[in-house]
Amino acid sequence: MNATETREEVALQISQQNSFKSTLSALSRAIRECGDEGVAPVSDPAVGLILTKLNSFVQGSGFDRQQAISVCQDAQAIRLQKPLLIQLAEKTLSYDPDRKAAFHKEAKKQLKRLADALGYVKGEFDISSSMGGVAVGGEAILHTDHLYLQIFQGFSRFGDILYRSCDHRKDYSGGNNNYAFLKDLNDIKAFARRLNHELDGGRMPVLPYDTIGMLF
Numbered sequence: 001m002n003a004t005e006t007r008e009e010v011a012l013q014i015s016q017q018n019s020f021k022s023t024l025s026a027l028s029r030a031i032r033e034c035g036d037e038g039v040a041p042v043s044d045p046a047v048g049l050i051l052t053k054l055n056s057f058v059q060g061s062g063f064d065r066q067q068a069i070s071v072c073q074d075a076q077a078i079r080l081q082k083p084l085l086i087q088l089a090e091k092t093l094s095y096d097p098d099r100k101a102a103f104h105k106e107a108k109k110q111l112k113r114l115a116d117a118l119g120y121v122k123g124e125f126d127i128s129s130s131m132g133g134v135a136v137g138g139e140a141i142l143h144t145d146h147l148y149l150q151i152f153q154g155f156s157r158f159g160d161i162l163y164r165s166c167d168h169r170k171d172y173s174g175g176n177n178n179y180a181f182l183k184d185l186n187d188i189k190a191f192a193r194r195l196n197h198e199l200d201g202g203r204m205p206v207l208p209y210d211t212i213g214m215l216f
Contacts (some may be wrong), residue, residue, distance in 0.1 A: 007033050011046035020057050026050050062119050085110055086182050089160060093137035100137060104129045107140035107151040110185050117192035120144055126169060143169050146201065151182070160184075165199050173201075 005013075008032040014026045015101045027050045032096040034041040064102035079087055088103040108127050115125045132138035137153035145168050154160035166174035178198060184191045 003059070007046040011049040014050055014160045020054075023050060023053050023057070026056065083182075083186060085151075085185065089182055090140070095152050097134070099130050100131070102140065103153070104131065104140050110188075111140060111142040111151065113188050114185070114192060115142060115144075117188045118144075118147070118195065145169055147195065148172065148174050149195075152156075154181075163195065163199075 007026075011030065014023050017023070027047065030044065030050055031041045031068045034044050034047065057153050062093070082090075085103070087108045088099060088106060091099060093100040093103055108129065111127045128141050128143070130139045130141065131215060139150040139152040141151075143166075144147045146165060147163065148162035148166045148171070149161065151161055160182045161180040161184065163180065164174045164176060164179050166172075180191070180194075184194070
């Protein structure tokens with residue numbers, strides 16, 4: 001395929017080839033051109049010819065529609081068992097502004113829950129997003145006078161949450177970095193206790209560990 005070929009020419013070429021990837025690419029291009037020209041793809045001969053070629057791939061693979069539906073339903077059920085934040089983090093956020101925005105919205109919601117579990121009240125903490133450029137996922141940040149914590153798309157063995165003690169809300173270096181995983185937010189109260197326990201030896205003057213256990 002080249003830039004000067006019409007979608008009809010491309011469709012004729014594809015009908016004689018056996019590349020599934022090229023066929024999908026040709027279909028995407030043909031549908032896009034139909035949109036540019038105000039033509040309904042469903043009635044376009046080139047689109048129809050390319051779809052026929054795609055159908056031959058499917059039929060030749062021994063495709064079982066009912067089995068495919070069952071597999072997809074099982075995959076959906078597994079996905080829905082996971083918290084929304086984890087679902088979003090499992091897919092790349094770069095170059096997908098909608099998914100990225102959804103990730104940051106949900107991350108900030110979880111940070112608010114965490115701030116509440118830690119005993120902070122309005123005015124004692126800031127929650128913000130650093131979206132970064134299109135090629136990165138960015139970070140959602142909880143910053144208090146004694147805790148700096150960010151949620152990001154980890155893709156590493158270290159985790160998806162970075163946290164450390166700090167001296168004030170303008171302190172962006174603070175103590176040593178510590179890490180946790182998004183799954184740790186599933187039990188927000190237990191994670192709050194962990195933060196208090198681990199950082200109490202630093203500079204985080206929050207409720208005593210035993211007192212927090214009594215509150216929850």
